[in-house]
Amino acid sequence: MYERMGGVGGTWWTNRYPLTPPSVPVVVYSHSRFPNPNWTETHPSRAEMQQYWQDITEEQNLTSRINLNSNVIRADWDAKRKVYYVTIEGPNGRRVIETNIIVSAAGGLSNPRMIDAKNRSLYKGTLVHAADWPEELTIDSLKGKHVVVVGNGCSGVQIIGELGTHKDINITGVARTKQWFVPSDPLRPYGPQKRHSVPYPAAVRALFKYVPLAQWLNRVIMIRVMDSLFYLYLDKEGAKSRKWVEKRFGNWMLKRLPEEMHKDAIPDHAIGARRLIFEDGYFEALNQPNVKAIRGKVVEFKESSVILDTGDEVKADVVVLATGYDAETKQFEVNGAVDKTSNYRSNAEWQMYHGVSMPGMPNWFAMLGNNTGINHMSILAILEINANYITQLIKNMRDYDVKELAPKKEKAVEYDNWVQKELHRTTWYQTETYWRTGGGKGKIFTHYPGSVAQFQRQNNYPEFEDYEGGEVIVKGRRNRKILRTLLLVGAIVAASYTTAGSQAKDAVVNSVEGVLHKTYEWTLNRIVG
Structure with missing residues (x-):
């Protein structure tokens, strides 16, 4: 295994900005085979999440198999030898290895998206992206400074919600998009719970430890409840339920937000058309004297400030870009037997079969490929289904001595057409997001148009009739x-x-x-x- 970062855990190794909990309960944001009865809270800290994956790595004796700080550059298929030559940039320079099969688990969201603003080189302050938060940028180091946070998605909300509790940090949140926010306690929006996460009592942790069935049942029930929420994303079928939720949450938002934000508070799009964002202390921060929000876009940098499209100039000792990821960027070049990634402007143009493989690119399989993402539950569920599917592909290649396996072109096109048809049944085409090509206006290439249960049924076992070499x-x-x-x-x-x-x-x-x-x-x- 080759990992370009300096440790395991993916997003939990990389994302080091303040707070950083998972947005879904950890009981479903952990691996089904490795339950942890010792979670300290329902949505633990980044450090606790990363340690969980570190412990699994060590328990499964995987540490010696992982090459850290190693970035895959390209992979070239040798049709005669049925192998890939993989070029890797590592601590000791560049080298080439041979392999029969490649499994790309590089992640769908791993390349930070920057902003298009003039004169960035003139800026003398600190400019960071939330996905690349430096360890030395501590809360203490921010005290007495003016911090501009660009973006009001999940990371921007968490950063402002945490930094806003420190009255000696001056914060300005800059964002263009109206968002639907979810109360920290969705069942009791006006209740006392201020944070999305709550501690697990010692009695609950003891129950999970000594009666594992209890934690398993908790996980199963949570999965069933969360997966049923996909219904809200169906444009017609979920309209009535959405209206009720929108009215309930909309009234709550207006009561909790500062009065000057009421005019632009309620989005024009349906709830669920964009990613749902838990408020998690954000509204409380916006009501503090050291925090303000501006609806706008950063268009220019100056030495110690930023200029917005509203004409405002905002003092900025630190600028934090909480602007998400570039989901279209290819992780590395793959030159297959017939097709290659350089034939496409971005991976958004790929027509992948079940989000796992590509015609003309034999023995190349992807975790969390195109149209496998979900918007209502833990992505770990999809990753486990992906892993099981790919494992079955590889095991059958081994058992039947198949040297080359790739989906048939017509089957990949057929599957992609079905996905796009089903996606138009959802609310996701109502707004511009990074889920779509062409600057947020084209087709959706990230999300799966169904529940996790449906995805499980479709990917429970590979249809080898649909593969070249599968006969x-x-x-x-x-x-x-x-x-x-x-x-x-x-x-x-x-x-x-x-x-x-x-x-x-x-x-x-x-x-x-x-x-x-x-x-x-x-x-x-x-x-x-």
Whole structure:
């Protein structure tokens, strides 16, 4: 395994900005095979999340297999040898390795998206992206400074919500987009709960530890409840329920936000058309004298300030870009047997089969590929389904000695057409987001148009008939099924023969001879044909 960062954990290693909890309960944001009864709270800190994955890595003896600080540059397919030559940039320079199969688990959101503003080089302050927060940029180091936070998505809200509690940090939030916010306690919006996460009592942790079934049931129930929320994203079917939620949450937002923000508070799009954002202390921060929000866009940098499209000039010792990720950027170049990634302007143009593989690019499989994302539950559920699907591909390639496997072009196109048709049933086309190509105006290439349960059913087992090279696997599995059937019939016949009388035995023998003869002919035709 090759990891470009300096440690394991993906987003939990990289994202070091203040607060940084998961947006979904940790009971479903952890691996189903590795339950942790010792979580301290429902939405733990980044450090606790990263340590969880570090512990799994060590328990599974994976540490020695992981090459850290190693960035994959490109992969070139050798059609004769059926291998990829993979170029890797590591601590000791560049080298090339050979492999039969590549599994890309580089993540769909790993390239920070910057802003298009003039004169960035003139700025003398500190400019950081939330996804690349330096360790030395501590809360203490920000005291007495003016901090501009650009963006009001999940990371921007969490950063302002945390920094806003420190009255000696002056914060200005700059954002263009109206967002739907979710109360920290959705069932009791006006209740006392100020943060999205609540501590697990010692009694609950003890219950999870000594009665693992209790934590498993908690996980199952949470998954079922959260997965049912996909209904809200269906444009027509979920309209009535959405209206009720929008009215409830809209009234709550107006009561909690500063009065001067009421005019631009309620979005024009349906709730769920963009990612849902838990308020998590954000509104309380906006009501503090050291925090203000401006609806606008940063268009220019000066030495110690930024200029907005509203004409405002805002003092900025530190500018934090909480502007999300560039989901269209290709992680690395792949030159396959027939197709290659450089044939496309971005990965948004790829027509992937089940979000896992590409026609013309054999033995290249992706975790969290195009149209596998979800907006209502833990992405870990999708990753586990992806991993199981890819594992089955690789195991069957090994068992049936298949050297080259790639989806058929027509099957990939057929699947992509189905995905796009279903996506138009959702609310997600109501607004411009990074989920869409062409600057947020084209097709959606990130999300799956259904529930996790539906995704599980579609990806429970690969349809090898849809793969070039899969015919060997199809025939091999069919022959094994025939053999198992013959062995079962033989066992039944043997048992019948043992317990039968002499005349009955003769009848059994004659019957078996006829059955075996017909079975032989049928089997031969199936194997040859």
